[in-house]
Amino acid sequence: MKQIDILELIEPFGKVLVNEPMKNHTSFKTGGPADYLILPESENVAAKLISMLHNEKISYTVLGGCTNLVVGDEGIRGVVIKISDDRPGFNSISIIDENTIYAAAGVRKSDFIQFAADNGFTGIDFMVGIPGCIGGGIVMNAGTYMGTFSSVLKKVYYINLKGEPSSTEVDSTMGLYRHLNLEKECVLITGADFTLPQASDSATVKQAIEAIIDDRKQKHPWEFPSAGSVFKNPENEASWKLVNDCGLKGYSIGGAQVSEKHTNFIVNKGGASSAEIRALVAYIQSQVKAKYDIDLHTEIRMIGNFN
Ligand SMILES: Cc1cc2nc3c(=O)[nH]c(=O)nc-3n(C[C@H](O)[C@H](O)[C@H](O)COP(=O)(O)OP(=O)(O)OC[C@H]3O[C@@H](n4cnc5c(N)ncnc54)[C@H](O)[C@@H]3O)c2cc1C
Structure with a gap:
């Protein structure tokens, strides 16, 4: 398909950057140009985008904070869909009940930790110091010796291959080493519910977070x-x-x-x-x-x- 055709097709779905150097996005500061990098405005728009790309047989890659990637120097062909907190539609976070927080996929882990600690939750030590977004953390089942995403995930919301919103309950068998065993049809994670215990003392939680950050700064x-x-x-x-x-x-x-x-x-x-x-x-x-x-x-x- 001609360059102009793809641009015309994807422009209605969000801000598009053409020939965008991926080194501007990766934590390694390397990587050649993405033909098209699009920042969809919201979950609904992302669903329609996936549906259109699927129907038009245009290849695409979904990325988050780009902190676990080496992107080739010749770049990425097709469309890169970046799900990060650059767009308010992917940046929402809220308390569902006394043990559950919902976070959209673009929320930064550091913001999630701050929100959880400020609102009296605990169980987030394993996430402290890991950069990038919630969506990338889920896909990678990111973590440390203190735990991983799968230990606190309750439900993952996603868009399937055809562009339809869907969801799946997470159980402990799905958490593998740096990989969450989600359905194959899950192509774009939009958000997740997390089950977290209530902290008996918020100040202690915040002190523990500071201590982990200090320790990581010394070792990394x-x-x-x-x-x-x-x-x-x-x-x-x-x-x-x-x-x-x-x-x-x-x-x-x-x-x-x-x-x-x-x-x-x-x-x-x-x-x-x-x-x-x-x-x-x-x-x-x-x-x-x-x-x-x-x-x-x-x-x-x-x-x-x-x-
Ligand atoms: C200094 C430093 C320290 C780190 N420490 C740790 C650590 O202690 N533990 C650890 O586990 N990792 C660590 N990492 C690696 C990395 O930060 C994590 O893997 C992180 O969870 C990746 O999140 P991201 O948003 O950057 O994902 P990305 O790098 O953008 O993507 C990772 C994978 O997830 C996919 N993906 C991303 N978002 C979505 C989405 N919304 N829907 C569908 N697929 C998606 C991508 O296609 C890709 O395959 C570290 C990285 C750095 C730079």
Whole structure:
């Protein structure tokens, strides 16, 4: 389909950026242009957009805060639908009852935590310090040793392949390691209900949040762009230790470097390309395989076209 045709088709559904450099959106600060990046105004509009793209057979990719991604230097073909708090329609958060909060998919995790703590809820420690939006956190089943999204999710609202709104109850079997086992037809998450306990003392909850943030600041390389932990931990192993014990701390390919502060992070020291990040990931995997015969699998997701 000609460029102008797609633009005409999607323009009614929200703000469109043409040939938008993804490095302006990713936490790694790398990535080539998306043909079209659209910010839908609301859930209803996003549903109609998905329906139209499905009927017209136009390829699309749904993204959130872009904090878990390496986007290829040649960019992303087709339409990128960004669901973030840039649009008020995806930024709502409310108390449903004394144990339930609803949050739209574009709400930032930091805003969710603040809202929960301000309103006397607890059970959110695992989310503290994880950037990006609620939708991305659900898809990734993001978390830490303190818990994951699946431990507090009650119901996920989404738009299916045909552009119809739908929902699913979440049970504990759906939470896998950095993956929530949702229906295949779930293409765009619009929001979720979270079950959270009441805090006996709000001040203690806020102190605990501050302590976690301080701890993460000390351990993680916040001063450089990254996408968080690169590799999942293999069973009974810590990826950072395997990488470290291969002597790779500080190892660089171009502007991409194994962090000197935390060896499961790759950081962009300045001017890194996504190809360099990908090459460094492959190099680390080959070194760990050669030394320990262990396959490291990535937690970060590589999308789009690499050169
Ligand atoms: C400094 C730093 C620290 C981090 N620490 C942690 C950590 O402690 N624990 C952890 O788990 N992660 C961590 N991460 C990784 C990342 O922040 C999480 O995975 C986060 O939940 C991703 O959210 P996002 O909105 O940025 O998703 P994105 O990166 O935009 O997308 C992630 C995936 O979700 C999909 N997606 C996003 N939104 C939607 C939607 N609305 N509907 C359908 N699909 C969607 C995308 O297609 C993609 O496949 C860290 C990252 C950084 C940069």
